[in-house]
Amino acid sequence: MTADLLDRLRAADPAAGATPSTDRARSLDALVEALVSHEPPGPARSARAERRRLTAGVLVGAAACAMAAVPILGGDRPGAVSPASAAAVLERAAAPDASGSGPWAYTKTLDYVSHVRGTRRGGGTTFVTIVPTTYELWLAADGRGVMRTTTDEAAATYPTEADRRAAKRAGPVPPPAPMPTTVRQATVGGIPARGLADLPTQPAALRERLRGAGAASDQALVQRAAMLLASPLTPADVRTALAEVLRTAPGARRVGTLTDPRGRSGEAVEFSDEAWDTLLLFDRDSGRLLGIRSRGKRELPGRTIEDWSLILDRGLRKRAPEAVPPAAPSGPPPTAPGAGG
Amino acid sequence: MSTPAPALAAAVPRPHAADGPDHAAAFRALYVAHRDAIWRYAVRRGADAAAAEDVVSEVFTVAWRRWTDVPAPALPWPYGVARRVLANERRAAGRRAALDDRLAAAVAPGGGDPAAAVAERDALLAALALLSPADREVLMLAVWEDLDSDAIATVLGCRPGTARVRLHRARTRLARVAATQLIQEDDR
Numbered sequence: 001m002t003a004d005l006l007d008r009l010r011a012a013d014p015a016a017g018a019t020p021s022t023d024r025a026r027s028l029d030a031l032v033e034a035l036v037s038h039e040p041p042g043p044a045r046s047a048r049a050e051r052r053r054l055t056a057g058v059l060v061g062a063a064a065c066a067m068a069a070v071p072i073l074g075g076d077r078p079g080a081v082s083p084a085s086a087a088a089v090l091e092r093a094a095a096p097d098a099s100g101s102g103p104w105a106y107t108k109t110l111d112y113v114s115h116v117r118g119t120r121r122g123g124g125t126t127f128v129t130i131v132p133t134t135y136e137l138w139l140a141a142d143g144r145g146v147m148r149t150t151t152d153e154a155a156a157t158y159p160t161e162a163d164r165r166a167a168k169r170a171g172p173v174p175p176p177a178p179m180p181t182t183v184r185q186a187t188v189g190g191i192p193a194r195g196l197a198d199l200p201t202q203p204a205a206l207r208e209r210l211r212g213a214g215a216a217s218d219q220a221l222v223q224r225a226a227m228l229l230a231s232p233l234t235p236a237d238v239r240t241a242l243a244e245v246l247r248t249a250p251g252a253r254r255v256g257t258l259t260d261p262r263g264r265s266g267e268a269v270e271f272s273d274e275a276w277d278t279l280l281l282f283d284r285d286s287g288r289l290l291g292i293r294s295r296g297k298r299e300l301p302g303r304t305i306e307d308w309s310l311i312l313d314r315g316l317r318k319r320a321p322e323a324v325p326p327a328a329p330s331g332p333p334p335t336a337p338g339a340g341g
Numbered sequence: 342m343s344t345p346a347p348a349l350a351a352a353v354p355r356p357h358a359a360d361g362p363d364h365a366a367a368f369r370a371l372y373v374a375h376r377d378a379i380w381r382y383a384v385r386r387g388a389d390a391a392a393a394e395d396v397v398s399e400v401f402t403v404a405w406r407r408w409t410d411v412p413a414p415a416l417p418w419p420y421g422v423a424r425r426v427l428a429n430e431r432r433a434a435g436r437r438a439a440l441d442d443r444l445a446a447a448v449a450p451g452g453g454d455p456a457a458a459v460a461e462r463d464a465l466l467a468a469l470a471l472l473s474p475a476d477r478e479v480l481m482l483a484v485w486e487d488l489d490s491d492a493i494a495t496v497l498g499c500r501p502g503t504a505r506v507r508l509h510r511a512r513t514r515l516a517r518v519a520a521t522q523l524i525q526e527d528d529r
Contacts, residue, residue, distance in 0.1 A: 005516050009469065010484045012462040015384040019377045024394045031398050032372050032405075036365040041408035187391065 086252040086269040092287030093229055093280075094236075094243035102318035104138040104145070105232035110262070110310045111135065127166035131156045134312070138320035139186050141233060143193040146320045148180045180321045188234070189227035190215060196228070201237040203244035210245070218250050222271045222278050223292065225249075230289050230311050246280070255279065261308055266290045364408060371411070372401050375419055378486070382423050385485055399426045417492040420482070424496055468519035476511035483508055 020028060100106075112130050132152040139145035153172075158164040186193045190213040200206040207221070215221040225242045228234050234242070246252070246269075255268035260281055270279040279293040291310040379400050383393035400422045404411050412418050469477055482493045494504035 005465075005519060006480075006484050006512065008462075009465050009480070009515070012465050013385070013485050014466065015381040015485070018381050018384050020380055020394065020397070021390065024390060025376075028372075028376060028394065028397055028401075032369065032401055035402060035405045036368060041364045041368065041405055 086254040087247050089254060089267045089269050089282055089287075090243055090247040090252070092243075093246060093282060093289065094240040095287035100315040100317060102316045103140055104317040104320045105140075106136070106138050106313070106315055106317040106320075107230065107232065107311065108134065108136045108313040110312050112261070112308055127163040127170070128159050129156045129163060129167055130159065137186070138317060139188075139193055139231075139233060141194060141197070143186050144182075145186055145193075146180050146182060146322075148321060188231045189213075189224035191224075191228065193231075193233060196231065196233050196238070197235055199228075199235070199238045199241075201235075201241050203241045203248065206238065206241045207245050217273075219271065219273060219276045219278050222246060222249050222280070223294070226278075226280050226289060226292050230314065232314050232316055257284075260291050260293075260310055262310055262312075264290055264310075368401075368405055368408065371404060371415055375415065376401075378416075379419055379423050382420055382486060383427065385481055386427055388427070396423050396426050399423075417482075417486070417488055417496050420486060420488070420492075421496045421498070424478075465519055468515055471518050472511065472514055475507070476514055479504065479507045480511045480515060 019025070111133050132155045134150045134152070136148045136150075137145055138147075156167075158167060188196060190210070191199065200209055210221055210224050213224070215224045225245050229239060229242050229246075249271055251271045251273060252269055253272070255270050257265055258268040258279075258281060259265045264281075264283075266281040266283050268279050268281050270277055272278075275296065277293075277295040279295070281290040281293070282288065283290055289311060291308060294307040296307075376397060379397050380393050383396040384390075388396055400419050403422050403426075404415075404419065469480065472480070479493060479497070482488045482496055483490075488496065490505040490508060491501045493508065494501040497504060497507075499507075
């Protein structure tokens with residue numbers, strides 16, 4: 001019976017015959033050519049592709065296990081205004097976010113990325129290491145842009161002592177050189193960047209738009225709204241609606257003052273369900289989003305996995321670096337309207 | 342290079358036969374042979390086109406940067422890399438939720454189509470979605486990636502015997518859940 005069932009399941013393959021579109025195939029081809037042109041083939045090295053987050057938006061975090069924030073509840077600074085509730089904190093999240101001028105929306109984030117390294121072949125072992133990784137994105141309003149990824153192998157940490165020992169046996173890993181890469185169609189919080197200006201400005205409609213873009217769960221809704229808040233491309237009236245979407249999201253509670261892994265203090269609001277906690281950290285003075293912490297409570301038995309994605313810088317810029325490879329499959333490197341400086 | 346043909350897989354040079362000079366040619370051949378298979382692997386697990394592109398690019402970036410680790414023949418090694426990439430992505434804030442949502446959407450019943458074949462297909466996919474992630478993965482590897490238990494063991498990082506047991510149990514659970522699903526279809 002199960003053999004017949006498996007045959008029917010085989011016939012039900014939702015990806016039967018699926019292949020990348022012509023544009024995506026060309027993009028992948030270009031990546032392969034860039035690899036063989038710019039790097040020698042290597043032994044085991046850092047292998048977090050630069051493009052892993054090109055479509056996930058500005059603020060897609062990565063797994064981190066050992067970089068827990070230090071909560072300083074009740075540690076308000078003298079003279080600082082202490083918002084009374086999560087709602088009060090979130091209302092300020094709509095504050096203007098972009099500084100500078102120019103056609104490029106620049107965002108710099110720092111994530112703590114888990115890598116699985118090593119090999120089990122030949123009696124070896126795999127281990128986990130957490131490598132701070134900086135992502136810089138120059139994004140034009142039409143969705144094209146340039147991304148640069150920098151890993152800090154010297155600052156790597158290890159979730160367990162066994163991981164540390166295995167890493168020591170495996171030896172040092174030479175970090176790949178930062179290589180700007182071309183972004184073809186970036187999305188921010190699941191929304192195509194070129195569509196940000198057309199997002200609804202009514203909170204209910206915006207909430208439905210985000211739901212329709214894949215944010216089915218409340219946690220996903222919160223994360224995507226936060227990603228959009230962090231983008232300099234998000235219009236002011238949409239930011240106001242996003243703040244309201246967050247303010248009315250289920251389970252919000254004010255955590256109080258909290259310090260992120262870079263030592264920046266802010267006002268924290270956390271959204272919780274049975275499996276996940278999503279914490280948003282806001283600057284106490286400006287209301288700007290400083291970072292997102294996502295904590296999985298059911299991913300590994302007996303452990304929680306924390307992801308921190310910190311926004312280090314953002315604003316409008318006149319220039320973007322030249323990408324490698326120099327030409328995107330669908331056209332030349334992005335040139336934003338009016339880009340001249 | 343944008344239209345790789347599966348038939349070329351047989352012509353893929355053994356990576357380590359490239360102990361000679363042309364690593365790039367061997368790597369390109371590996372890419373041509375397996376790009377679409379990795380793409381489908383990602384799509385089956387809920388990745389949209391953009392995420393699938395990320396997975397494929399990550400897998401081949403890993404392959405190039407760990408060239409001396411790529412076995413010969415290469416499969417199922419790339420599936421193991423793709424699995425870790427997707428697992429890492431799921432842990433990532435935002436992406437995790439997005440992929441989970443997409444996975445649910447990818448295997449949820451379509452609804453509304455009266456054709457019996459479509460209804461059965463939907464019921465089967467719904468049954469698959471109701472299984473645990475571990476059961477679902479081992480079944481997908483066996484049925485859609487067409488891997489035997491030895492290859493499944495390589496992808497999952499377990500012993501072949503363990504993979505066989507997992508597959509057997511997953512089949513049994515799928516049959517049980519599918520029977521319930523199909524009965525519910527009949528009851529409509």
